[in-house]
Amino acid sequence: METSCLIQEPQKKQKLNEEDEDIDGNSKCLSDLPEEILRHILSFLPTKHAVRTSVLSKRWEYLWASIPNLDFKRSLPTYFNGPIEKYKSKRRLLMNFVERVLCLRDSYAIKRFTLPCDVLGDAARVNTWISAVVRHNVQELNIYLDKFKGEFSLPYCLFTCKTLTSLHLNMPCILELPTTIWFSNLKNLTIEYVTFSDEYLTQHLFSGLPVLKKLSLTDCSWGGLKVVCISAPKLHSLSIWESERPDSSYGDGCEVLIFAVRLKEFEYSGELFINYCLNNSFSLEKAEITVFSNNTSAQVAHRMYKLLIGLSNVKLLQLSCAVVEVLIDAAEHLLHMPMFNNLTDLILYDGYWSVALDSVLLRILHKSPCLETLKFWKGIRLWENDDWILDPVPPCFLSHVKWIEVGDYDGDREEFSAVKILLKNAVVLNEIVIFCSVHLRGNLEKQENLYKQLIEIPKGSRNCKIVLK
Known part of the structure; x- marks a missing residue:
C-alpha cells in the first residue's frame, strides 16, 4: 500500500x-493577441476595471488609454445612504478618476462615453470633460447629471459635433441652448427631465436634426412655451412619456407639433398634460397610447381626439382602457372620430373592456373598415344581456375580421355573453383564441366544461375555429 x-x-x-x-x-496566448482585439475585449469592462489591467505587464500598462468605450456608470452608486463624508470622498475619487482617464487618453477616438455625475459646484469641470470627449470624435454620449441648481449650459461644441450618432441627456434642469445647433449625424436622441424655456432656441434644437431616426422624450417640461415644432424628415420612431404634472404657473401648457413624414412608430404614455399633434404621418405602422389619468374633462378629451386624428393612417394600434374613459363622455368628438382606413390590428389592454357600454370602442370599430385582428389582452365583458349594441354591425365584422384574441378568461356570464356576441357577428372569422385566467390554468375539468360551452355557441362564420389556451 x-x-x-x-x-x-x-x-x-x-x-x-x-x-x-x-x-x-x-x-x-492572450498577450499575443493584436492590440486592436485586446482593446475590443477591454471595452466590455467598466472603465475602472479596464484601468486595473495596467498592472498585468508592460504591454498592458497603457492599453486601457485607447479603449473605445469609457463607462463610469458603476463608479458611483445612484443612491447612497451612508455618511455624507463617505459620499463626498467617493464622489471626489470619481471626479479625479474621470479627469485622469481623460488626461491620459491617447489620440484614439472615443466610441461611447457614459458619465453619471452629481454636479454640485463643478459645472465648469464637467463641461471641460464633455468638450474633451467631443474632441475625441465621440459617437455615443450618455450624460446623467444631477444635484445642481438653476440653469445649465452644455459646451457649445457638443451641439455641432459631426461624429455624434447617439445622445442621451438626463438632466433635471433648465437647459440653456446655443444659437447654433446642427447635429449632422445624430440618429438617436433621448432627453429626460429637461425644462425648455426659450421657444426660439428650442425650435432650433428640434429643427437641427436632419438624419434623426429615433427620438425619446421623458418628463420634459416646456415651461412657458406656447408652440414647439419637431421637424425631423427621417424620424422613424417617437416615444413620449409624461408622469409629472408641469408647473401650473405656466398656464394651459404647450402645443407640440410633430412633422415627420417617415414616422413608423409612435408611443405615448402619460396624462395628456399638453397637446400633441401629428401631421402628415402617412407612413405610420404602429402606435401605442397609454393614459393613466381618470380625468374626463373636455380639455383632456379634446387632446385625445386631436392625437387620434394624427394616428388615422396607422396600421397597428394599441389602446389602454383609460383612452376610452377619457373620450366616453365627449359625444361631440365621437361624431367626428377619424377614419382608420389602414388599420388592420387593434390591441386593447390594461383593464376589462365592455362591449355594451364602450361607445368609443364601437365607434372606432365602425371607423376601421379593414380591421383584421382584434385583441382584448385583459378580457372583455358584457354588462347587459341584449346584443342590440352591434346593430348596425361594424363593416369590418362582415368582411375583414379574421382573428380575435381574448385574454384572462374566467368563463363567467358577462365574459361568455361578450364572446357570444363576437362569434355571432364576425362572419368571416377564422379563429378566436381564448386565454384562461390564472385561476383556471390548473383546473383542467373546468377548462373542459368551458370549452364545451364555447363550441356550442352559434357562430356567424362556418370556418371559425375556437382555441382555449
Missing part, C-alpha cells in the same frame, strides 16, 4: 504542473 501511495504522489504533482502550464500558456 505504501509503495502504491509513493507511485501515485508524483502523478498528482505532474498533473498539477500540466494545469499550471496550461494557465501560463493561455495567459501568453
